[in-house]
């Protein structure tokens with residue numbers, strides 16, 4: 001069984017280093033001339049599938065924008081996931097889960113077990129109940145070739161107060177998360193399956209990412225003010241592992257699939273230039 005790390009490296013080599021976030025904000029539905037309803041959501045997702053399936057390496061649906069429509073929204077999420085997966089675009093579901101270990105195991109079976117209707121390639125996770133509490137999620141991911149992206153240095157300004165706080169050993173909370181994930185990815189080839197989330201907006205923070213040996217998801221590009229050119233400042237010599245992620249910047253080009261695709265291609269070209277071909 002191929003690991004998520006290996007599948008991601010292959011997808012990025014084939015389609016380029018880009019993740020497009022599927023965030024159907026009410027404002028975007030309106031801008032696309034769609035109703036703020038499950039029907040509008042379904043049409044929004046159809047357009048993104050037509051534009052992006054089989055064309056980008058990774059898509060990242062944001063679960064909350066689907067859950068707001070209850071079971072109908074979740075059914076649309078399931079169908080959207082299936083369509084992207086069958087086009088060999090990897091699906092990273094943004095759910096930011098984290099809980100006590102026994103409950104984390106249930107979240108893991110909801111998203112990372114192939115028998116689940118919401119089965120995806122990878123999910124986002126929050127480490128603030130302790131990285132160790134995520135162990136059942138890491139185990140399920142490993143058992144089925146899935147991945148987990150753990151929040152480390154988030155793109156929002158409020159994250160700093162928690163993530164830059166220092167523990168008794170002098171390390172920041174973020175560095176402790178980075179170090180624990182680095183240990184778990186040790187020795188994996190070509191890349192570990194446990195990723196970290198480091199916002200493109202965080203600037204030069206002095207955190208050491210050199211031993212992560214896993215993918216580095218970089219949200220915050222576009223709408224939050226991050227630019228592809230900032231990636232070098234944030235990631236230094238780890239650029240080859242960076243997966244840049246844009247949601248509103250690309251989605252606001254819709255609803256025409258051709259225009260959406262062109263926006264994704266523009267974002268990819270900027271990322272390739274900024275990453276210096278590091279992932280090719």
Ligand SMILES: O=C(O)c1cc(=O)[nH]c(=O)n1[C@@H]1O[C@H](COP(=O)(O)O)[C@@H](O)[C@H]1O
Nearest residue numbers: 062094124154155199219223224246247248
């Ligand atoms: O885990 C994430 O994806 C994430 C982490 C983070 O630090 N910052 C962040 O913006 N995100 C997500 O990335 C997306 C960013 O959307 P845009 O600002 O529209 O590109 C949203 O779905 C956020 O929830």
